[in-house]
Amino acid sequence: MTGVVSKLWEDVPVLNSLDPLVELGIARLQNWSSKDTLAILAVAVGGASTFSYYVYTHLDPTLRQMISGEVDRGQVGREIQKRGPIHKVYGLNGPGYLIWGEAAGKWMLNTEKNNLFSGREGRSKFSRLLFQGSILDKDFAAHSKTRRLLSQAFKSDSLRAYLPRMVQEVRHDFDLWVQLSNQKGYVDLELELKQLALRFAFTLLVGADFTKDHEMSTGLVQKYEELLLGFIPWPIGEWNGKEKSMKVRRMLVEDVKGIIRKRRELLAKGVMPDFSDPLWLLMNTKDENGQGLTDDELADECVVLVIAGHETTARTLASFTVEILQNPTLLLDLRKEQSDLVQQFPLENGNYTNDHIKHMPLLDACFREIERMYGPAVEVSRVVRNDIVFKDPESGKEMKIRKGKRIAWSITATNRDPRVYPDPDTFDPYRWIEGAAASPSASAASAKGQDSDLGAVKVSSFRLATFGAGHRVCLGMQFARMEMLIIAGMMIKDYDFSDVKPGVELIEVRRPKFGYRDGVPVKFTKRV
Numbered sequence: 391m392t393g394v395v396s397k398l399w400e401d402v403p404v405l406n407s408l409d410p411l412v413e414l415g416i417a418r419l420q421n422w423s424s425k426d427t428l429a430i431l432a433v434a435v436g437g438a439s440t441f442s443y444y445v446y447t448h449l450d451p452t453l454r455q456m457i458s459g460e461v462d463r464g465q466v467g468r469e470i471q472k473r474g475p476i477h478k479v480y481g482l483n484g485p486g487y488l489i490w491g492e493a494a495g496k497w498m499l500n501t502e503k504n505n506l507f508s509g510r511e512g513r514s515k516f517s518r519l520l521f522q523g524s525i526l527d528k529d530f531a532a533h534s535k536t537r538r539l540l541s542q543a544f545k546s547d548s549l550r551a552y553l554p555r556m557v558q559e560v561r562h563d564f565d566l567w568v569q570l571s572n573q574k575g576y577v578d579l580e581l582e583l584k585q586l587a588l589r590f591a592f593t594l595l596v597g598a599d600f601t602k603d604h605e606m607s608t609g610l611v612q613k614y615e616e617l618l619l620g621f622i623p624w625p626i627g628e629w630n631g632k633e634k635s636m637k638v639r640r641m642l643v644e645d646v647k648g649i650i651r652k653r654r655e656l657l658a659k660g661v662m663p664d665f666s667d668p669l670w671l672l673m674n675t676k677d678e679n680g681q682g683l684t685d686d687e688l689a690d691e692c693v694v695l696v697i698a699g700h701e702t703t704a705r706t707l708a709s710f711t712v713e714i715l716q717n718p719t720l721l722l723d724l725r726k727e728q729s730d731l732v733q734q735f736p737l738e739n740g741n742y743t744n745d746h747i748k749h750m751p752l753l754d755a756c757f758r759e760i761e762r763m764y765g766p767a768v769e770v771s772r773v774v775r776n777d778i779v780f781k782d783p784e785s786g787k788e789m790k791i792r793k794g795k796r797i798a799w800s801i802t803a804t805n806r807d808p809r810v811y812p813d814p815d816t817f818d819p820y821r822w823i824e825g826a827a828a829s830p831s832a833s834a835a836s837a838k839g840q841d842s843d844l845g846a847v848k849v850s851s852f853r854l855a856t857f858g859a860g861h862r863v864c865l866g867m868q869f870a871r872m873e874m875l876i877i878a879g880m881m882i883k884d885y886d887f888s889d890v891k892p893g894v895e896l897i898e899v900r901r902p903k904f905g906y907r908d909g910v911p912v913k914f915t916k917r918v
């Protein structure tokens with residue numbers, strides 16, 4: 391070694407100038423000790439940790455919590471807000487940008503019609519696989535066309551038609567929960583709510599004759615939990631989760647195709663059934679060229695309706711239950727609202743009607759607050775189709791974003807914007823009731839924008855971002871809100887569920903499932 395270096399040193403003039411360094415290097419090599427190895431290892435470990443720390447702190451904060459498995463939305467919101475109106479993140483789908491707040495949402499979601507942002511490409515690889523061929527997998531003209539078709543099923547008239555069936559299903563389940571609670575001591579409301587919402591999605595949206603057999607439907611809910619595994623970022627074995635998810639998807643597609651076949655057989659026999667569900671609407675709708683959707687396309691749309699239509703509402707309802715369990719005074723106020731309501735509007739065969747649903751301002755306000763603080767979706771994301779400049783209207787800060795990059799609008803940070811919601815991490819349903827003494831931000835509630843016609847409150851979806859905003863705003867928003875008000879209203883009015891199983895901590899997690907670590911096991915009894 392020394393010989394080679396000395397030869398080089400003689401032959402290559404530039405090495406002469408390095409003479410002292412080379413000599414030193416050679417001397418070090420000749421006297422190499424374990425201390426040197428330790429020093430190099432220390433530098434390598436130090437460098438690697440600094441690098442990892444840099445990458446970790448620049449990860450999407452939501453993703454960071456997904457990695458840790460725990461959920462602290464207040465912390466996520468604050469962290470995003472601290473980084474300014476836009477910042478770079480390294481997320482699951484590669485480097486991208488995170489924006490938040492009303493103005494940023496309008497910038498991204500209002501201009502979609504100019505073909506600048508792709509919703510289809512903004513989805514993760516797994517989500518694209520799961521929702522392939524559906525409205526979520528379409529952009530621009532194709533998206534608008536499908537949306538026009540699907541929205542027929544979510545118009546006020548259609549919603550009204552779902553109500554009696556919903557009420558009937560809810561009553562059936564509540565009676566069952568009382569029995570289960572008596573038998574087992576406790577009933578897991580998180581699981582039961584999922585089961586109920588899944589049956590709503592199957593029966594009302596796809597027209598399935600879904601079993602009421604409790605064990606069988608519990609099994610189905612567990613299968614659908616598997617379907618969501620693909621959304622959970624596991625450090626190891628992620629693909630395994632995706633494989634399982636896709637298996638459940640295939641099962642769902644086959645079920646839906648079976649329903650379509652049965653309906654076509656009826657039509658072929660000359661029977662013209664009167665189904666009022668989205669599947670039926672889609673089966674009978676033709677475009678301007680007289681073309682309808684194929685059975686494969688129909689099944690793809692139904693996958694979205696069933697999945698988007700049950701998991702999200704069930705989780706929001708579970709969060710509502712948990713919040714109420716911690717807030718006995720609010721529960722009393724809600725009970726009073728329910729008993730006043732039935733005095734004002736008589737029940738029909740002992741059940742709620744549309745009039746009841748429209749007159750529950752406090753319960754409606756509670757759900758706005760639950761949506762704001764614990765909505766199931768954390769962001770909506772898009773991919774930019776041309777180079778574009780983001781300019782923050784307030785600070786004037788600009789950032790150039792290159793074609794092909796992903797931008798996500800944070801629902802979590804937008805819903806906790808302290809400029810719109812004073813004391814954003816405090817659960818305060820009264821902030822949604824205009825003029826209420828305890829409402830520090832009645833202005834938030836009075837902001838104009840797209841919203842449900844249920845309940846008393848109107849708010850722009852660019853401020854309350856839970857259901858997304860702009861021309862891809864959630865199609866099932868009103869359906870979901872109606873479903874949640876019915877379930878929660880009937881539960882509060884007629885049942886007690888305040889006794890949580892001893893030793894259970896109601897901790898929200900994202901792994902190994904989305905929801906509460908130990909479920910929400912409570913005693914469920916009929917009120918006398």
Ligand code: HEM
Pocket residue numbers: 509525526537595694695698699700702703706765766767769770771855856857858859861862863864865866867869870
């Ligand atoms: C609490 C309940 C729900 C929440 C929080 C929620 C949230 C969302 C969000 C954030 C989006 C926008 C995605 C984007 O812009 O990329 C969305 C879209 C959508 N949601 Fe929901 N959703 C809920 C319930 C439902 C229900 C019950 C249904 C159907 C019955 C449904 C069907 C859809 C559909 C079809 C879209 C796609 C709309 C489009 O791309 O034009 N959702 N939802």
